[in-house]
Amino acid sequence: MERGASRPRLGPGFLLSAQGWPYLLLPFIPLAIALDVANASEVAIFITAALGIVPTAALMGRATEELSARAGPGVGGLLNVTFGNAPELIIALFALGRGLHEVVKASLVGSILGNVLLVLGGAMLVGGWGRSKQTFSRTTASAQTSMLLLAAAAFAMPAIFELVDGGGLPPVGAEQIDFGSTVENLSLAVAVVLILTYLAGLYFSLRTHRDIFNPEYDHADAWGWSARRATAVLAISGVAVAVMSEVLVGSIEPAAHSLGLTEFFIGAIIVAIVGNAAEHWVAILVAHKNQMDLAVNISVGSSAQIALFVAPVLVICSFLIGPGPMPLVLNGFELGAVGLAVVIANYVTQEGESNWFEGVQLLAIYAIVVIAFVAA
Numbered sequence: 001m002e003r004g005a006s007r008p009r010l011g012p013g014f015l016l017s018a019q020g021w022p023y024l025l026l027p028f029i030p031l032a033i034a035l036d037v038a039n040a041s042e043v044a045i046f047i048t049a050a051l052g053i054v055p056t057a058a059l060m061g062r063a064t065e066e067l068s069a070r071a072g073p074g075v076g077g078l079l080n081v082t083f084g085n086a087p088e089l090i091i092a093l094f095a096l097g098r099g100l101h102e103v104v105k106a107s108l109v110g111s112i113l114g115n116v117l118l119v120l121g122g123a124m125l126v127g128g129w130g131r132s133k134q135t136f137s138r139t140t141a142s143a144q145t146s147m148l149l150l151a152a153a154a155f156a157m158p159a160i161f162e163l164v165d166g167g168g169l170p171p172v173g174a175e176q177i178d179f180g181s182t183v184e185n186l187s188l189a190v191a192v193v194l195i196l197t198y199l200a201g202l203y204f205s206l207r208t209h210r211d212i213f214n215p216e217y218d219h220a221d222a223w224g225w226s227a228r229r230a231t232a233v234l235a236i237s238g239v240a241v242a243v244m245s246e247v248l249v250g251s252i253e254p255a256a257h258s259l260g261l262t263e264f265f266i267g268a269i270i271v272a273i274v275g276n277a278a279e280h281w282v283a284i285l286v287a288h289k290n291q292m293d294l295a296v297n298i299s300v301g302s303s304a305q306i307a308l309f310v311a312p313v314l315v316i317c318s319f320l321i322g323p324g325p326m327p328l329v330l331n332g333f334e335l336g337a338v339g340l341a342v343v344i345a346n347y348v349t350q351e352g353e354s355n356w357f358e359g360v361q362l363l364a365i366y367a368i369v370v371i372a373f374v375a376a
Contacts, residue, residue: 022058022281025051029240032247042251043258049248053274054281056240059233061282066230085111085302085310086238087245088276092314094246099323101177102170102331103267108311109334110272112303113369116148116341119276119283120299120348121362127287127295128356136292138352140205144300145346147201151307152342154190158183158329170331172264172376179327187328188319191312198308248274265373268334276302292354300345333376337369 032048035041088111092104127134159169162183170177225233249271256266273280287295311328318326330338344365348358 022055024055026055028052028054029056029244032244036247036250042254045251046248046255049244049251050274053241053244053248056237056244057281058285060237060241061285063225063230063234063237064282066225067227067234070227085276085305087242087274088271088306089310089313090242091245091249091271092310093317093321094249096314096318096322096326100263101318101322101326103263103271104314104326105328105330105334106264106267107271108306108314109330109338110268111276111306111310112148113268113337113341113366114272114276114280115299115303115306116345117362117366117369118273119280119302120296120345121359121366122280123283123287123292123295123299123359124348124354125356125359125363126284127290127292128354128359131290131355133353133355134287134290134292135353136296136349138350140293141296141300141349141352143201143205144297144304145342145349147197147304147308148300148342148345150197151194151304151311152338154194155307155311155328155330155338156335157190158187158327159335161186162329169335170329172262172331172333177329178324179329183327183329184319184325187315187325190328191315194308194312198305201304201308245274261374262376264333264376268373269370296349300349303341303345333373340365340369 028048028051032045032052035045035048088107092107095104095107124134162169162179166179166183252266252270252274253263256270261270283295283298286292286298315326315328318324344362348354348362
């Protein structure tokens with residue numbers, strides 16, 4: 001930010017603005033914690049914790065914007081998806097400890113779908129409204145979607161192996177299935193390959209092709225934080241999101257069952273949205289400011305990180321915690337939905353342009369997936 005540039009005022013007017021209104025929900029953070037400690041109604045805990053996530057996600061978005069103004073959208077998006085996916089990783093580790101393997105896999109698939117369809121669709125709709133089109137780097141988007149294509153192929157192989165030589169795909173609603181040591185070891189090998197590929201992708205985008213993934217970025221409305229302060233705020237807000245997410249997830253299952261929802265739907269839709277609330281808000285906010293490079297990096301990049309890093313890390317961790325290893329075998333709904341999301345991600349980003357109607361189409365596809373998951 002140049003010296004002498006104007007900065008947003010943090011008074012009552014700011015709190016009622018498009019950027020400031022989430023901070024009005026800050027009181028829900030201690031309220032959710034208090035209700036959880038007091039063993040109050042699960043529905044009340046669920047609602048207050050969900051509202052409490054919003055301001056922490058907004059603060060994470062501001063810190064990410066400050067960092068991306070200095071480092072470019074590639075690094076800024078990388079930091080955001082790293083902290084944004086931390087709550088889901090923590091939640092999944094607790095679920096692994098309880099042996100809820102199918103719920104964990106459903107939440108991973110739901111995160112990929114949510115980012116590619118819901119978040120990217122919302123970003124294109126909000127950002128494109130009032131504009132003829134928005135543009136973003138085709139090279140960056142192609143690299144991200146190629147990583148998703150690799151992940152989809154990796155996810156498909158254990159399922160194909162189980163279909164050919166095993167007992168078939170797991171049914172919807174199962175918690176834990178013994179697939180045998182062969183599939184477990186196959187999943188472990190696939191997980192290692194995915195992590196190595198993800199690390200190679202980081203080196204590609206942050207070192208050898210840094211000029212492509214980190215272009216000069218105009219950010220005239222920054223608050224003027226230092227890099228150290230922005231990093232500290234990003235870390236603190238990430239922890240706050242994790243705390244709120246843990247409180248929320250603890251109340252989701254009983255609250256959802258009272259409404260007649262399945263654990264598959266809880267994992268694939270509710271837990272996925274909650275665990276990725278931070279980047280949901282950030283991607284839509286920056287798209288509204290016509291910063292589609294960062295919006296695409298956050299939405300598609302988060303899906304790639306879930307698929308190539310979080311999922312394989314959980315597979316490896318399942319050999320160390322919980323009742324047994326978690327093979328990377330998806331059920332039919334999950335497998336089909338991941339393939340669909342990857343194809344759509346490649347299609348909508350191949351031209352490096354977007355408009356609000358493409359956002360509507362992505363949101364419509366996500367709505368159809370949700371309806372199918374409800375009926376499953």
